[in-house]
Amino acid sequence: MSALARVGSIWLVGCGNMGGAMLRGWLAQGLAPDKLTVIDPALPELPAGVRSLNALPDGEAGPEVLVLAVKPQLLGDVVAQFRRKSGSAPGLLLSVLAGVESGILKQAFNAGATVRAMPNLPAQIGKGVTVLCSEDADMDRRQIAEELMRVLGTVEWIADEALFHAVTALSGSGPGYVFRFIEAMADAGRALGLPEELASRLAVETVSGSALLASASDESPAELADRVASPGGTTREGLNRLDAADGIRPLIRQTLEAAARRSAELAAAARQS
Known part of the structure; x- marks a missing residue:
């Protein structure tokens, strides 16, 4: 029971x-x-x-x-x-x-x-x-x-x-960051000439499918990224930009730090009320 x-x-x-x-x-x-x-x-x-x-x-x-x-x-x-x-x-x-x-x-x-x-x-x-x-x-x-x-x-x-x-900061607020990433992917696709609705669909389905694969796979996200990226290919060139010193890792770290800091501030305010 x-x-x-x-x-x-x-x-x-x-x-x-x-x-x-x-x-x-x-x-x-x-x-x-x-x-x-x-x-x-x-x-x-x-x-x-x-x-x-x-x-x-x-x-x-x-x-x-x-x-x-x-x-x-x-x-x-x-x-x-x-x-x-x-x-x-x-x-x-x-x-x-x-x-x-x-x-x-x-x-x-x-x-x-x-x-x-x-x-x-x-x-x-x-x-x-x-x-x-x-x-x-x-x-x-x-x-x-x-x-x-x-x-x-x-x-x-x-x-x-x-x-x-x-x-x-990570899972509670995280969906908001993922949605913003999807929006940014679609915006970048439109800037390259894709029709607006197609760019949006491609961005959503790409993130959705990739998340499902990451959830089902025994490989780490880093290993999966390397599987997509052939040496000297298009994905590797894009990853090189994301992996740069001013790329996605420090940005995401700063994003989560800001959210965690705000969470602590709200908790402190609740204790004083």
């Missing part, structure tokens, strides 16, 4: 893009709808059997699992509602709030265990990667958190919460 099958109740607070993707994934994996309560002021249309509320219920014990999928700036409103309730501490708090550290969440909700999650945008189509971290969850609760997030794609664990800044 899966860990989720043993869970009696799950409250999902926030059902936007990420929350909605999680909900659809849970139901597709066979989670019973009557175990689920969605709490969202917008009252989105939900599958049959899932309870929908526009606010936390009054006079009701808290859930076994509370999943926070609201925007970080709305955390204070959610906390205020919980503090007006008695007996509302969940057994497991799973938070996808970027920049909100475990210490803040523990103090706010007094959950039995707290797990932070950092999914990325491709999770909306089940092809994302989610990084999890917890200092106090036992193996059973870790398994519950992992099963809840696995519907979004790959799941990885880190032991040190401080690494979330690096995770945010």
